[in-house]
Amino acid sequence: MTHTMRAAVLHSFGEPLMLEERPIPEPGPGQVVVRIVASGICYTDLHIARGDWPGKPPLPLILGHEGTGEVIELGSGVTHLKKGERVGIPWLYTSCGQCDYCLEGRENLCPHQQNTGFSVPGTYAEYVLAEAAYVVHLPNNLDYYEAAPLLCAGVTSYTALKEAEVHAGQWVAVVGIGGLGHLAIQYAHAMGVHVAALDISEEKLLLAHELGAEVTINTHYQNPVARIQHLISGAHAVIVTAATADAFTKTIGMLRRGGTCVLLGLPPGDFAIPIIDAVLHHITVRGSLVGTRKDLREALHFAAEGKVKAMTDIYPLEDVNYAFTQLAQGHIHGRAVLRIA
Numbered sequence: 001m002t003h004t005m006r007a008a009v010l011h012s013f014g015e016p017l018m019l020e021e022r023p024i025p026e027p028g029p030g031q032v033v034v035r036i037v038a039s040g041i042c043y044t045d046l047h048i049a050r051g052d053w054p055g056k057p058p059l060p061l062i063l064g065h066e067g068t069g070e071v072i073e074l075g076s077g078v079t080h081l082k083k084g085e086r087v088g089i090p091w092l093y094t095s096c097g098q099c100d101y102c103l104e105g106r107e108n109l110c111p112h113q114q115n116t117g118f119s120v121p122g123t124y125a126e127y128v129l130a131e132a133a134y135v136v137h138l139p140n141n142l143d144y145y146e147a148a149p150l151l152c153a154g155v156t157s158y159t160a161l162k163e164a165e166v167h168a169g170q171w172v173a174v175v176g177i178g179g180l181g182h183l184a185i186q187y188a189h190a191m192g193v194h195v196a197a198l199d200i201s202e203e204k205l206l207l208a209h210e211l212g213a214e215v216t217i218n219t220h221y222q223n224p225v226a227r228i229q230h231l232i233s234g235a236h237a238v239i240v241t242a243a244t245a246d247a248f249t250k251t252i253g254m255l256r257r258g259g260t261c262v263l264l265g266l267p268p269g270d271f272a273i274p275i276i277d278a279v280l281h282h283i284t285v286r287g288s289l290v291g292t293r294k295d296l297r298e299a300l301h302f303a304a305e306g307k308v309k310a311m312t313d314i315y316p317l318e319d320v321n322y323a324f325t326q327l328a329q330g331h332i333h334g335r336a337v338l339r340i341a
């Protein structure tokens with residue numbers, strides 16, 4: 001084995017990633033080294049690379065938190081994984097295990113968590129170091145490419161549906177039919193929930209229709225509040241995955257009385273909530289952050305059972321900056337995935 005690997009590295013915010021040779025990591029106690037085959041490109045990676053968020057990671061940084069591949073090295077004390085095992089590397093690199101949130105099984109809220117491709121090196125690389133307790137076993141019938149988007153987009157949209165508290169026969173409106181949204185549609189259907197899909201792109205709405213959304217609305221041309229209220233008398237829940245703040249402003253008005261709006265998109269900014277409507281209509285607004293390890297296993301299980309399938313646009317690692325541009329311009333069909341091995 002050579003001792004260096006190829007990786008896409010962010011050196012300064014707003015600049016393209018650089019393809020570089022980096023040392024292959026060695027596992028410490030409780031860690032594993034994974035040879036990466038595929039890595040999804042989440043819009044979060046774009047936010048990080050542009051420096052959109054107030055919290056900034058230390059640079060240089062290898063991005064990526066939807067990695068899939070094979071365990072090649074085990075650190076001491078790792079007993080539940082084997083060499084050659086097929087695994088996924090999620091956003092949650094590690095959590096403290098001791099805080100109130102960790103003890104409640106809500107480790108995705110741990111204030112001491114570390115995140116793959118943010119506080120530690122990520123999966124846009126031929127090899128990555130991972131904490132054995134936080135990698136997930138991949139079901140045998142999922143290939144590396146269709147599994148990768150589930151590591152963040154899948155678990156995030158699946159968990160959002162649970163947080164939305166929608167039930168079979170009810171309606172969810174999904175705002176933004178990209179990486180997260182195209183999976184949210186499928187998880188909703190698998191749960192027996194009707195879907196209204198909203199986007200600014202006709203291509204995304206066509207995909208939503210193919211994936212089974214019963215209602216599609218182009219918010220560029222149509223007033224989403226009027227359309228949703230007219231067509232389905234309001235949604236029981238709205239899930240907002242758009243990465244632009246203006247997409248959030250109309251979401252409360254789309255809800256039915258008693259409805260829940262789940263916020264997933266992470267554009268910087270804020271939006272106004274009309275107090276009287278929110279109170280009189282008994283509205284809940286809730287943020288939702290990725291999911292727990294248990295949520296991730298469940299999210300993968302839906303795909304293993306054939307109920308959810310990520311659509312992928314595959315790019316070689318060296319085209320990562322082109323893939324970023326395609327994502328920023330709204331040209332990705334489902335999820336962009338890097339071919340690394």
Ligand code: NAD
Pocket residue numbers: 041042043044045047152153156175176177178179180181198199200201204219241242243244246247263264265266267288289290291327330332334
């Ligand atoms: P994406 O680009 O694949 O999908 C976003 C979709 O929103 C696109 O289809 C785009 O056309 C659509 N859109 C843009 N403006 C819109 C508008 N005004 N109205 C309706 N639709 C609009 O991005 P993604 O990878 O799915 O990520 C989306 C956001 O979710 C990002 O901000 C990302 O950081 C965030 N995210 C959050 C979590 C979490 O845990 N909450 C996890 C992953 C990603």
Ligand code: ZN
Pocket residue numbers: 042043044045065091152153
């Ligand atoms: Zn992500």
Ligand code: ZN
Pocket residue numbers: 095096097098099100101102103107110111112113
């Ligand atoms: Zn903790």
